Amino acid sequence: MSISIKKLNYVYDPESPFSVAALEDVDFSVQDGEYVCILGHTGSGKSTLVQHLNGLLKPTSVEEMLVEGVDLTVKKPDMKTVRQKVGMVFQYPEYQLFEETVLEDVSFGPKNMGLPNEEVEKRAKEALALVGVGEELFSASPFELSGGQKRRVAIAGVLSMKPKVLVLDEPIAGLDPLGKAEILSVIDQYHKKYNATIIMISHNIDDVVEVADRIVVMHKGRKALDGKTEEVFSQHERLLELGLELPSVCELVYRLNLLGKNIPTTICRIDDLVQFVSGVKK
Amino acid sequence: MKDITLGQYYPVKSPVHSLDPRTKIILTVLLIVFVFISKTFAGLGICALFILLVDFIARIPLKNLLKSLKAIGFIIFFTFLLNLFFFTQGNAVFEYGIIKITDSGITRAVFMAIRLILLIVGAGLLTFTTSPIELTDGLERLFTPLKVIGFPAHEIAMMMSIALRFIPILSEETDKIMKAQSARGAVFDQGKLTKRVKAIVALLIPLLVSAFHRALELANAMEARCYHGGEGRTRLKVLKMTKKDALAFAIMGIFCLIIVVDNLILSKIFLVG
Numbered sequence A: 001m002s003i004s005i006k007k008l009n010y011v012y013d014p015e016s017p018f019s020v021a022a023l024e025d026v027d028f029s030v031q032d033g034e035y036v037c038i039l040g041h042t043g044s045g046k047s048t049l050v051q052h053l054n055g056l057l058k059p060t061s062v063e064e065m066l067v068e069g070v071d072l073t074v075k076k077p078d079m080k081t082v083r084q085k086v087g088m089v090f091q092y093p094e095y096q097l098f099e100e101t102v103l104e105d106v107s108f109g110p111k112n113m114g115l116p117n118e119e120v121e122k123r124a125k126e127a128l129a130l131v132g133v134g135e136e137l138f139s140a141s142p143f144e145l146s147g148g149q150k151r152r153v154a155i156a157g158v159l160s161m162k163p164k165v166l167v168l169d170e171p172i173a174g175l176d177p178l179g180k181a182e183i184l185s186v187i188d189q190y191h192k193k194y195n196a197t198i199i200m201i202s203h204n205i206d207d208v209v210e211v212a213d214r215i216v217v218m219h220k221g222r223k224a225l226d227g228k229t230e231e232v233f234s235q236h237e238r239l240l241e242l243g244l245e246l247p248s249v250c251e252l253v254y255r256l257n258l259l260g261k262n263i264p265t266t267i268c269r270i271d272d273l274v275q276f277v278s279g280v281k282k
Numbered sequence B: 001m002k003d004i005t006l007g008q009y010y011p012v013k014s015p016v017h018s019l020d021p022r023t024k025i026i027l028t029v030l031l032i033v034f035v036f037i038s039k040t041f042a043g044l045g046i047c048a049l050f051i052l053l054v055d056f057i058a059r060i061p062l063k064n065l066l067k068s069l070k071a072i073g074f075i076i077f078f079t080f081l082l083n084l085f086f087f088t089q090g091n092a093v094f095e096y097g098i099i100k101i102t103d104s105g106i107t108r109a110v111f112m113a114i115r116l117i118l119l120i121v122g123a124g125l126l127t128f129t130t131s132p133i134e135l136t137d138g139l140e141r142l143f144t145p146l147k148v149i150g151f152p153a154h155e156i157a158m159m160m161s162i163a164l165r166f167i168p169i170l171s172e173e174t175d176k177i178m179k180a181q182s183a184r185g186a187v188f189d190q191g192k193l194t195k196r197v198k199a200i201v202a203l204l205i206p207l208l209v210s211a212f213h214r215a216l217e218l219a220n221a222m223e224a225r226c227y228h229g230g231e232g233r234t235r236l237k238v239l240k241m242t243k244k245d246a247l248a249f250a251i252m253g254i255f256c257l258i259i260v261v262d263n264l265i266l267s268k269i270f271l272v273g
């Protein structure tokens, strides 16, 4: 088990006139090597939830919270280990760039881990290769890169720490279709190469449906749905109720079924639909 | 939501909150002046009662109001000591070497400390009941007459409101960048100095970069919408004095009168400092 959380509660600014109960009794567990996507309306508590995974936020109350073998419920949790095991890519991560050169910026994480210099450089170069940033950019200033390049360098800055769990908060927000596909493929490669656990928040439901093994839907600080991708997306009405869009394929299936067709609602990926339709025609 | 927690503003609905900011600014200045000119403990007592009364009407928990003293507790304490040790008139109650504490020294030290506390708390009433935006608005209007002598009232107010607008954004941004760098193993609050300095650089550079970005964007957005300074600009929210403000002025007048009377009569009998 990679992550196991029971009854997590979190309140922002408790005891002030602005207090917000952002999470209420949330259970959240993830298996090793799983690819989980978290969906939910804006303000539903997705970012708050994932920031608990590496101890950036401390629960207001929780029954159990184990992340990669580290118990986060104790008074002084082993932060150093958690931060190494759980890499976190924030929304618009390009804001975190600060070094003079791309290579140095990507080295920041491994250096903080206290690794020897050769290892730091090796990891930085590996990570940059993985995200597809060529050697000619290693000594460029991160501030003179294009938006898409910045994003990739910032992600490399997290991958260079070789986290066992990679958490990404809307990693493809604000990118063009090609840029999105590139980032998603980087994540997928990392997932497969290191059998890493991936936890991704995204509003791009059509992308999510293609990559995720499992879907968790948050609603008003509570977990509303949790299950295999096909299962969750087969509950068309429930998803619409929760204010979510359906993936295009599901939408198509939903509308066709409304017209009296009889297509299994578990079909949510393009490939499956193609197979189903062509299979029926035969 | 968190945007408005800026400063001390305590957002509840109360008669004090709904006063015109200009009224509150003027009355606060008056209050401060009268705390200053009170010469007796009875006078200070009246000031304290008055502040408590306003605080009660404004529905601000006393706890919060007193919290504003925390930051300057040291200064109050220091003033107290200075007065205690360096005021040498009166009868000595304690002598040791060059240290001499007198009875009027003690009275004076206590008096000064109370006066300082009342000043801070009294001024606090203004910031607790008036949002920063209202404050700038009120100040701009109050200073407008000074435009004739070239005082840039509008420009200063605009700068203040932009600065105020940016504080929550910057603090949010700081929070975000700190989290992002912490996730990369930066440690801000412990460890070797060199490492901490490095962590702070990792925070400051992105913060500056984004602040400049935002400043440029804002300037462009303002120009694109034809901002050209204060000349001929109308306001969305016109400040208006109402009956409530008149009432507030009247109450303040009575309070001032009491202090004056107290100063004239009681101070003859029991004079401090």
Ligand SMILES: Nc1ncnc2c1ncn2[C@@H]1O[C@H](COP(=O)(O)OP(=O)(O)OP(=O)(O)O)[C@@H](O)[C@H]1O
Binding pocket: A012, A013, A020, A021, A022, A040, A041, A042, A043, A044, A045, A046, A047, A048, A049, B002
């Ligand atoms: N730093 C903060 N201080 C106070 N309240 C906050 C803070 N961050 C988030 N909140 C509140 O907590 C709730 C959950 O916010 P959160 O950021 O987790 O939502 P989200 O699901 O990530 O939304 P989005 O899709 O917009 O990113 C919201 O009501 C939000 O207003």
Ligand SMILES: [Mg+2]
Binding pocket: A046, A047, A048, A169
């Ligand atoms: Mg979020």
